[in-house]
Amino acid sequence: MxxxxxxxxxxxxxxxxxxxxxxxxxxxxxxxxxxxxxxxxxxxxxxxxxxxxxxxxxxxxxxxxxxxxxxxxxxxxxxxxxxxxxxxxxxxxxxxxxxxxxxxxDLAWGTSAFRRAAKVETAAVPAQPEPNWETPPDDSAVSTEAESQRRLESAVLT
Missing domain, CATH: 2.40.50.140 (Nucleic acid-binding proteins)
Known part of the structure; x- marks a missing residue:
């Protein structure tokens, strides 16, 4: 710290x-x-x-x-x-x-043109559906969502 x-x-x-x-x-x-x-x-x-x-x-x-x-x-x-x-x-x-x-x-010495970097799409990372924020998920949905999040994080780290 x-x-x-x-x-x-x-x-x-x-x-x-x-x-x-x-x-x-x-x-x-x-x-x-x-x-x-x-x-x-x-x-x-x-x-x-x-x-x-x-x-x-x-x-x-x-x-x-x-x-x-x-x-x-x-x-x-x-x-x-x-x-x-x-x-x-x-x-x-x-x-x-x-x-x-x-x-x-350092723009005190010249100009620069900012360009946002393109996001890299990986085929190994499945598209995640938008979570349903309106209703609380039942227990089976929580475990499925947690498993999906774990798989997404492991795919991103590799």
Whole structure:
């Protein structure tokens, strides 16, 4: 519950890598976030240090990320910050990852045209009739409805 939520504004540093996993689609890319500040001596804006984050997206966000982002595009990423430290072969390293909740183009730098993703219809998922909300179901209908819901959920997960 006490997760560190961050909002990072930067540019896509690597082409998103899309994978179909057993748990569903997954995509990752590197995000470059460069601080900018006003240099009073030079009287100009100057680039500061660049931080790199690995951004992870899952499920539909992963599919849309892979289809929408390319290297160099300005984006805004909101998600959970995960900082990991490890020692391998005598060297310690630190990795900062963001488990994305939301990703979008930064419209301060250009325009974007939103397109709703098409829903994928699967033949393995039977069409469910609209439940009768007017009358309470009898016991046999409840067990049949529960069984139908269980089959639908298992079909969606596979």
């Amino acid at each position: 006490n997760e560190t939520m961050v909002c990072a504004v930067g540019r896509v540093a690597t082409q998103p890598v899309y994978r179909e996993m057993a748990s569903g689609p997954s995509a990752r890319f590197r995000l470059a976030v460069t601080a900018r500040y006003w240099d009073r001596e030079k009287n100009t804006w100057t680039d500061g240090h660049t931080n790199f984050f690995t951004v992870w997206a899952n499920r539909q966000l992963a599919t849309n990320t892979a289809a929408s982002l390319t290297v160099g595009e300005p984006v805004i990423v909101q998600g959970r910050l995960k900082v990991r430290t490890d020692v391998r072969e005598g060297q310690s390293w630190t990795s900062a990852d963001i488990d994305a909740v939301s990703i979008g183009h």
